[in-house]
Amino acid sequence: MGQTPVLDQFLGSLQELVQKRDGAKVQDFLQLEPPLSEIYQRMVSELQQNYAPGAKAEAELLQRCEPLVPRSKGGSWTAFPTFVKLYLIFLRDMNTDNLLETYNQLKALLNQCVLALGDSQMGVVVLPTVLYLSKVLAKLAMGLDRRPDLIAHIRRMEGLEAQDESVEKVTLVEKSANVVREAFIKCLTDRTGTPGPHGKPEGKRIGIYLMANLCLKLLFQCGKLRNAEQMFASISAQSPPLAYFPASQRVTYLYYLGRYLFANNLFFPAAIALQAAYDQCHRQAISQRHLILSYLIPCNIILGRFPSQALLQRPEAQGLAAHFQPLCRLIVRGDYLTFRQHLFFGSPTAEWFARKGILFTLRNRCEILVWRSFARKVFMYGGSWGGPQAQAQKGPPPVLNLKKLVVATRWLQAQHASPGNAPATANLYGSQLVSEPTDPDYARLEGADGRASPATDQEILEKYGDYLAPDGFYTEEGRSQPNQPGQLVDGDPEDDYDDYELDPYAYDLDDRTPDSSMMQEIESIFASLISQGLMGGYLLHREPRFAVPGAKIKGILPTGFPNVWQTISAREGQDSSVPGWVQPRAPAVGAAGGGRVVNLAGARPVGVQ
Amino acid sequence: MSNPTTQKTDATEQPPSQTKPQVLEEDDEFEDFPVEDWPQEEAEQTSGSTANGGSEHLWEESWDDDDAAEDFSKQLQEELKKVEASA
Numbered sequence: 001m002g003q004t005p006v007l008d009q010f011l012g013s014l015q016e017l018v019q020k021r022d023g024a025k026v027q028d029f030l031q032l033e034p035p036l037s038e039i040y041q042r043m044v045s046e047l048q049q050n051y052a053p054g055a056k057a058e059a060e061l062l063q064r065c066e067p068l069v070p071r072s073k074g075g076s077w078t079a080f081p082t083f084v085k086l087y088l089i090f091l092r093d094m095n096t097d098n099l100l101e102t103y104n105q106l107k108a109l110l111n112q113c114v115l116a117l118g119d120s121q122m123g124v125v126v127l128p129t130v131l132y133l134s135k136v137l138a139k140l141a142m143g144l145d146r147r148p149d150l151i152a153h154i155r156r157m158e159g160l161e162a163q164d165e166s167v168e169k170v171t172l173v174e175k176s177a178n179v180v181r182e183a184f185i186k187c188l189t190d191r192t193g194t195p196g197p198h199g200k201p202e203g204k205r206i207g208i209y210l211m212a213n214l215c216l217k218l219l220f221q222c223g224k225l226r227n228a229e230q231m232f233a234s235i236s237a238q239s240p241p242l243a244y245f246p247a248s249q250r251v252t253y254l255y256y257l258g259r260y261l262f263a264n265n266l267f268f269p270a271a272i273a274l275q276a277a278y279d280q281c282h283r284q285a286i287s288q289r290h291l292i293l294s295y296l297i298p299c300n301i302i303l304g305r306f307p308s309q310a311l312l313q314r315p316e317a318q319g320l321a322a323h324f325q326p327l328c329r330l331i332v333r334g335d336y337l338t339f340r341q342h343l344f345f346g347s348p349t350a351e352w353f354a355r356k357g358i359l360f361t362l363r364n365r366c367e368i369l370v371w372r373s374f375a376r377k378v379f380m381y382g383g384s385w386g387g388p389q390a391q392a393q394k395g396p397p398p399v400l401n402l403k404k405l406v407v408a409t410r411w412l413q414a415q416h417a418s419p420g421n422a423p424a425t426a427n428l429y430g431s432q433l434v435s436e437p438t439d440p441d442y443a444r445l446e447g448a449d450g451r452a453s454p455a456t457d458q459e460i461l462e463k464y465g466d467y468l469a470p471d472g473f474y475t476e477e478g479r480s481q482p483n484q485p486g487q488l489v490d491g492d493p494e495d496d497y498d499d500y501e502l503d504p505y506a507y508d509l510d511d512r513t514p515d516s517s518m519m520q521e522i523e524s525i526f527a528s529l530i531s532q533g534l535m536g537g538y539l540l541h542r543e544p545r546f547a548v549p550g551a552k553i554k555g556i557l558p559t560g561f562p563n564v565w566q567t568i569s570a571r572e573g574q575d576s577s578v579p580g581w582v583q584p585r586a587p588a589v590g591a592a593g594g595g596r597v598v599n600l601a602g603a604r605p606v607g608v609q
Numbered sequence: 610m611s612n613p614t615t616q617k618t619d620a621t622e623q624p625p626s627q628t629k630p631q632v633l634e635e636d637d638e639f640e641d642f643p644v645e646d647w648p649q650e651e652a653e654q655t656s657g658s659t660a661n662g663g664s665e666h667l668w669e670e671s672w673d674d675d676d677a678a679e680d681f682s683k684q685l686q687e688e689l690k691k692v693e694a695s696a
Contacts (some may be wrong), residue, residue: 217639248642280649281652282652287640290636308666331672565672
């Protein structure tokens with residue numbers, strides 16, 4: 001065996017650093033990103049010359065790495081020498097032409113490092129290294145995710161392309177997230193010092209949010225937000241308060257937490273988390289502040305708060321006004337059809353929202369606000385209450401005849417009518433107000449009476465005859481029974497079953513007209529607005545009306561159409577806690593023992609010796 | 610990987626010769642901060658730039674439109690009047 005002066009020196013110095021428990025220097029020593037400095041390149045050639053690939057070389061390398069860890073009484077830290085051995089092999093074999101192989105080796109290396117992190121005494125020494133390797137792995141995985149062409153030829157060669165498509169593909173990014181999550185758990189569950197929500201970030205716990213943030217970044221990248229749920233639950237249960245961690249970690253964590261809550265339709269806590277991220281973010285970190293605002297603003301819009309001019313003029317808000325201001329204007333205007341066109345999937349105005357992953361959320365959540373504005377305007381100009389200047393007086397409460405809303409809606413629909421955008425009144429199935437492309441299953445139900453025509457019957461029989469009119473069937477007693485060709489087993493679909501069936505509908509289909517079914521939908525929309533507190537009053541059904549009683553104190557409009565943000569924040573703001581955000585515990589007040597946990601693990605059941 | 614994303618990547622990656630500069634905003638990655646920690650003062654907007662100090666008005670809570678002269682409202686009023694006259 002030849003001389004290996006650089007390797008000798010490397011291992012010697014590493015041993016010293018481990019003895020001193022200097023984690024930062026250990027990480028600094030374990031360089032692996034190209035271009036490597038000259039001294040590392042010399043070590044690589046030493047490794048290539050003296051430890052050519054093979055089991056023998058591996059065993060020898062491991063032997064050389066074993067003295068790196070101090071022999072303690074409680075068993076030694078064997079995971080670390082194995083890790084350094086893998087590191088040396090990684091350096092020796094690194095081949096940037098095969099990035100897939102490099103990725104796999106790097107992942108194995110990080111895995112081993114996470115095992116080393118698990119040691120209760122020494123693990124903390126490799127915490128900076130785990131973080132460093134995680135970052136390099138994340139960078140590589142995300143880079144390959146963006147440029148799949150870089151490894152496409154390797155995947156083809158290895159036959160990975162032809163994988164079973166029914167199995168959910170686990171991307172490199174997701175695989176990386178899974179390894180990083182292991183490291184996160186090791187940090188979170190460190191028992192040294194005072195663990196749990198009362199503890200301080202010490203030992204491996206200083207890495208909790210560093211690892212969590214990296215894992216969240218990867219999960220967002222691969223679109224597997226669901227996998228973050230357990231992480232947030234574990235943090236809620238076991239992490240020291242977020243406030244004890246540095247600002248960069250707090251802001252990054254609150255940004256991801258806010259986006260996660262937003263994606264789960266928890267807009268109020270999401271707004272709190274994102275607002276805190278924005279407030280704590282360094283004012284010169286324009287790019288981060290911009291990203292935070294891109295989610296904080298839609299979150300607030302959904303809650304009924306629009307961005308002010310002052311906010312939109314800030315440097316970090318550059319470009320956001322162009323997307324959010326038209327949306328706000330449409331909500332104020334109350335034209336639900338223009339609103340839908342604006343956020344129609346595929347329209348140029350919707351593209352930016354789609355890319356941010358907030359298109360459907362905005363479309364689904366803001367439409368009710370548009371309807372509120374529309375109803376408010378029809379009430380203002382068509383309600384029986386004497387106009388905006390009128391004072392609430394004795395006598396019947398102000399009312400709006402909902403027929404006015406049908407008229408207004410028909411007028412809106414006529415305004416938007418064009419060959420490609422016919423109002424949804426063609427048949428009685430489906431909605432008068434929601435014009436969606438016809439579901440293929442119902443596409444045939446187009447007759448004037450809304451029923452299938454005999455012509456389509458024939459077509460249906462051709463397609464589904466083996467099911468509707470089979471050659472035979474089994475009777476209730478389970479006996480096989482032949483069937484006449486072409487005979488429908490279940491009888492004529494138009495047969496009258498009224499005598500046998502309960503009618504689930506509150507109305508008779510034959511009584512339906514386009515106006516009556518639109519009225520039903522408008523009543524439903526009003527009922528929804530009232531039940532959400534976005535409108536104040538009650539509905540009369542026989543002669544459909546919306547009435548606003550008790551408007552003497554606040555006035556008619558503020559009573560009938562209360563402020564959206566104040567309504568929502570009064571309802572949601574009762575619980576100011578944000579799931580996933582650990583707050584410092586307020587010092588216990590009041591009765592002694594309140595909130596104190598009594599550990600009963602050692603208690604025995606009564607009567608047991 | 611979902612299709613739209615793949616298509617998007619293809620669209621931006623395939624013609625490398627074409628000069629379609631990647632807009633900064635397109636990158637949705639939350640970058641690492643260059644500094645680890647900072648005091649809260651450095652997070653707040655400098656009060657000098659705003660008239661009313663740090664407590665700038667960021668959110669509009671009252672946005673209902675009461676302007677009867679606005680185009681949409683005007684047309685709506687006329688439409689509702691027509692029905693009243695014919696009823």
